[in-house]
Amino acid sequence: MKRFMDEDFLLHSEFAEDLYHEYAEKLPILDYHTHIPVRDIAENRVYHNLTEVLVDNPVARRLMRANGVKERFITGGEAPARERFQYFAESLARAAGNPLYTWVHLVLKRVFDCHYVLSGETADDVWSVCSEKFADGTMTVRSLLEQGNVEAVFTADHPEDNLKWHRQIREQGFPVKVLPVFHPDAALDIANPEWGNYMLYDLGQTAGVEISTMTEVREALAKRIAYFDSMGCRTADHAFPRIVYREAEEYELDDIVGRVINSKGAPTQEEVEKYQTAVLRFLGKKYAERGWVMQLHYGILRDMNSKMAAGLGSGAGFDCISASSDGEGLALLLDLLSREEALPKTVVSSMNPSDQVVIGSILGAFQTEDEGHLQLGPSWWINQTPLGIRAQLGYMASLGIIGTAIGFSTDARSALFWPRHEYYRRILCDVLASLVEEGLYPSDKDALGRLIRDVCYENTKKYFGI
Structure with a gap:
């Protein structure tokens, strides 16, 4: 049994591990199809919290709707960002096998150096750890x-x-x-x-x-x-x-x-x-x-x-x-x-x-x-x-x-x-x-x-x- 998203997750043999770590891991990234607003890059948009970066997208919204979350916590409105993130965390914990589960934890690990498994119970800890990264205003599009x-x-x-x-x-x-x-x-x-x-x-x-x-x-x-x-x-x-x-x-x-x-x-x-x-x-x-x-x-x-x-x-x-x-x-x-x-x-x-x-x-x-x-x-x-x-x-x-x-x-x-x-x-x-x-x-x-x-x-x- 593999440990959750360890350094060799998705790699099922020693040969696969060698191929990834020796040849693929450090290659630069070229992404030829995105919808990142170019203005965000030009003005170097500052991200302020996890809700902005993890919840405000169509895939996360579909996941939360499937879990019966009220729309005001999905698309925002007057709902506080922390409260919306709580509903997202609770929904994600039930989404075994959904690719969003893996993507979110990859972002937490690679971007925020946060190694908690996100759930309703750990949402506070994850929010706190990641908020330290947002606090100094350096969490920008360009960075x-x-x-x-x-x-x-x-x-x-x-x-x-x-x-x-x-x-x-x-x-x-x-x-x-x-x-x-x-x-x-x-x-x-x-x-x-x-x-x-x-x-x-x-x-x-x-x-x-x-x-x-x-x-x-x-x-x-x-x-x-x-x-x-x-x-x-x-x-x-x-x-x-x-x-x-x-x-x-x-x-x-x-x-x-x-x-x-x-x-x-x-x-x-x-x-x-x-x-x-x-x-x-x-x-x-x-x-x-x-x-x-x-x-x-x-x-x-x-x-x-x-x-x-x-x-x-x-x-x-x-x-x-x-x-x-x-x-x-x-x-x-x-x-x-x-x-x-x-x-x-x-x-x-x-x-x-x-x-x-x-x-x-x-x-x-x-x-x-x-x-x-x-x-x-x-x-x-x-x-x-x-x-x-x-x-x-x-x-x-x-x-x-x-x-x-x-x-x-x-x-x-x-x-x-x-x-x-x-x-x-x-x-x-x-x-x-x-x-x-x-x-x-x-x-x-x-x-x-x-x-x-x-x-x-x-x-x-x-x-x-x-």
Whole structure:
């Protein structure tokens, strides 16, 4: 029996322990998919208590709701931070097997040097120990990134953003690279009742383009891509319930854009698919021209509890898995871009774990002469468990080449994300060691060490041009 989260937790053999401690443990961290507010980094936000860093996120909120905690202690309001933390601690103690249980204790150990097991009974002691770290005002976003050996972190930015915080960070000479990510989801979401206003007054005005046709949609997006590129952007991210594909003539696209943007009728589902296909086709070409990486995330339904989301806003813990994709849309999109010699480096992830074998098989049909050009993305959100990570690595190994993988990203909301890379690296080393134990790979520590360094660091650095 292993001791709780000792130095070798998640490592099930001496060989796995050697791989992790000798090759993975001290590698710098590159996280290419986070939602850390860039303003927090630019202004070096100071964290004040454990509730800020452990409770105020969608995953913790879902856990507390599942334990029957009243909403005022989950999303705040007038409830004191210490009281909210108490309810969180009581909920966490009942969450055996939940990845949040491990993540929280990794943060306590690595960031706060706190070795209590968090529960309702120990919440006072944990709060007291960690409060000493907060007391002097040095628990800041930048200090945490540096403490975690983070070399680069990518943020989530909208096409209309002026990226002033990125410029400020660059001018200040902060040693951690903070890179913008182009998120054009709002421009793609033509079914949203607010799409017309967004295109006219956010994207259109920022780009200096009066949008009324498909050509002008492309022009506005192209201008913002050029601006983001000048600010160091090297990747774009897109999230969908499913990836669709339906070709259309230019006059059809003009009619769809003109009608919807002028509030003369909502688009049909077929029209939504035609418009989104045309936009993704254009974006893929632009990304390929600039050497950007296209990240595609699907299998997610946003804010499905409309009653709760209406009061608490988007991203409060009400997203769900979609099971509506058969992979055809993805395959047809990649085929189109491939035929047009415009297939960018692409990372594809699904919230639905059953999609991984489908994605892996499709990507294998479109690989190029560029090593690892198409990537089966890392386990996303609720799949960031030992089971989910092992499954993703298994599909990557069986359907592609694990040695070309680009490691892990956290989808994190705060600067305390970096211990989760340790979690991934431990599992990776254990998976590789198990291949040796089963006689499926030679006991070549040097070869596996190079592979581990590539997966956890070198491949990501090369792939995103960091």
